[in-house]
Amino acid sequence: MSDGDDETAADSDAAASDETEDATPDTLNERLDGVESALEDAETEADLDDIEADLDEIESDLEAADLPEPDEDDEDAEDPREELESRVSEIRDDLESKRGPYAADVVDDVEAARSKITDTRWTEQGAGEIIDAVAAFADSVGSTLDADIAVDEGDADADGSGEEQEEALVDALEAAIAAVEDADLDADDDADTIASLMEATEDLESGLEAAQEWDDLEVNEQLMAEGFYDVLGHYKDYPPELSALKEWEKRDRVDMILLAKDSLQSEFMQEHCMDALIRMANPEAFEEMHELAQRRDKPAIKALGRMGDGAEEAVETLVEYVDADSDPVLQKATLRALGEIGSTEATQAIADKLEMDNDNVRPYVARALGLIGDTRAVDPLVDTLAEDDSETVRAAAAWALRQIGTEAALEAVAEYTDEHSYLVQHEAQLAAATLGENDAEAPTA
Numbered sequence: 001m002s003d004g005d006d007e008t009a010a011d012s013d014a015a016a017s018d019e020t021e022d023a024t025p026d027t028l029n030e031r032l033d034g035v036e037s038a039l040e041d042a043e044t045e046a047d048l049d050d051i052e053a054d055l056d057e058i059e060s061d062l063e064a065a066d067l068p069e070p071d072e073d074d075e076d077a078e079d080p081r082e083e084l085e086s087r088v089s090e091i092r093d094d095l096e097s098k099r100g101p102y103a104a105d106v107v108d109d110v111e112a113a114r115s116k117i118t119d120t121r122w123t124e125q126g127a128g129e130i131i132d133a134v135a136a137f138a139d140s141v142g143s144t145l146d147a148d149i150a151v152d153e154g155d156a157d158a159d160g161s162g163e164e165q166e167e168a169l170v171d172a173l174e175a176a177i178a179a180v181e182d183a184d185l186d187a188d189d190d191a192d193t194i195a196s197l198m199e200a201t202e203d204l205e206s207g208l209e210a211a212q213e214w215d216d217l218e219v220n221e222q223l224m225a226e227g228f229y230d231v232l233g234h235y236k237d238y239p240p241e242l243s244a245l246k247e248w249e250k251r252d253r254v255d256m257i258l259l260a261k262d263s264l265q266s267e268f269m270q271e272h273c274m275d276a277l278i279r280m281a282n283p284e285a286f287e288e289m290h291e292l293a294q295r296r297d298k299p300a301i302k303a304l305g306r307m308g309d310g311a312e313e314a315v316e317t318l319v320e321y322v323d324a325d326s327d328p329v330l331q332k333a334t335l336r337a338l339g340e341i342g343s344t345e346a347t348q349a350i351a352d353k354l355e356m357d358n359d360n361v362r363p364y365v366a367r368a369l370g371l372i373g374d375t376r377a378v379d380p381l382v383d384t385l386a387e388d389d390s391e392t393v394r395a396a397a398a399w400a401l402r403q404i405g406t407e408a409a410l411e412a413v414a415e416y417t418d419e420h421s422y423l424v425q426h427e428a429q430l431a432a433a434t435l436g437e438n439d440a441e442a443p444t445a
Contacts, residue, residue: 023065025080031058032087039095044188048099055095059088101198103185107177109201114173116208118166123225126212127165133207138172140200144193147179219263226259241269249276254284261288274299283310290314296321298333305337315343322349328361335364339371347374354384354397362388363396370400378404382412391421398427402434410435 292300
């Protein structure tokens with residue numbers, strides 16, 4: 001750098017330093033007045049860039065300026081720095097609002113419209129309305145940019161599937177995005193074109209906003225749209241939803257029962273929906289019941305148990321509740337469900353609870369082992385039958401051993417035919433009878 005350049009740079013730095021030192025609320029406000037005037041007259045993006053640079057310089061000088069501080073003892077005292085910073089912020093907002101619009105803004109809005117179409121559940125009426133909105137948008141963009149953009153009528157007509165219709169609309173919007181990007185529009189030179197595209201995009205947004213969404217419908221309208229009431233010849237029960245629910249249960253339509261459960265939030269109908277699912281014992285409801293069971297929902301756990309081996313995937317979840325000693329009601333529901341599902345994966349976890357303190361839950365433990373039928377449970381059940389303090393628990397252990405049904409299990413129970421407890425004695429007599437029948441059926445040499 002030459003000596004002349006050094007002197008010029010030094011003079012510039014000195015001038016900037018002097019300007020900062022001379023900065024007062026009045027001088028800074030005068031400079032902001034000039035920026036506002038220039039902003040009103042700005043016609044191009046280049047003009048706005050120059051104004052932004054001036055505003056950046058004023059803001060920098062404001063930060064470095066030694067401005068008077070407000071009187072701390074005067075609550076109404078004005079703070080010149082705060083007022084100037086507020087004014088700078090307002091001018092920046094005005095500056096940004098005057099920029100554009102840009103082609104990128106059009107693309108962003110079209111992408112947002114595409115997401116709304118794919119993320120929204122539309123009614124049949126709404127599906128037709130969004131097709132019309134996208135078709136009109138495609139025509140407008142195609143005309144503005146002289147591009148071939150249209151909605152595929154074959155896929156988007158009323159006979160097309162929902163997926164085909166959605167794909168046709170998305171394809172049209174993506175074609176519009178590509179056309180806008182390929183046009184390489186300049187905010188100044190192509191301002192009218194961008195304005196036309198923005199207008200078309202706003203019409204698209206308005207059309208989508210006005211189209212009927214599933215969530216716009218009342219609950220009974222949603223159910224009606226899904227055909228939930230189609231099974232009603234006449235109303236027998238009140239509310240009519242109950243009559244429809246009963247009919248769908250007869251037809252083993254899990255999908256309709258789940259629809260009612262998701263839609264009808266009254267405690268009355270929720271209870272009837274869960275009761276229906278429990279009675280139906282249909283594994284088609286597994287996913288929904290498993291999700292509820294993971295939140296310790298007891299009716300859902302009961303429903304899983306009724307599904308038997310159709311709910312084996314829930315065993316890992318349910319086993320975690322076997323140790324829920326603080327919630328015996330949950331334990332009972334879980335033990336019964338695990339027994340009905342019958343997976344030997346639960347045997348050890350359940351058998352470990354034969355020695356738990358709660359003698360109201362231990363019978364459920366024993367019965368669950370009997371329903372599972374795993375021979376590994378024979379020895380702990382034999383010990384429970386011999387040693388437990390509760391006659392109810394001992395009787396449950398005897399019953400479980402009979403369900404397992406091996407010769408060793410039956411012989412262990414049959415030893416108690418003279419038991420003072422009637423419940424245990426009854427199980428022993430049944431075991432002895434089964435052994436006798438087995439002996440009678442055994443082939444002779």
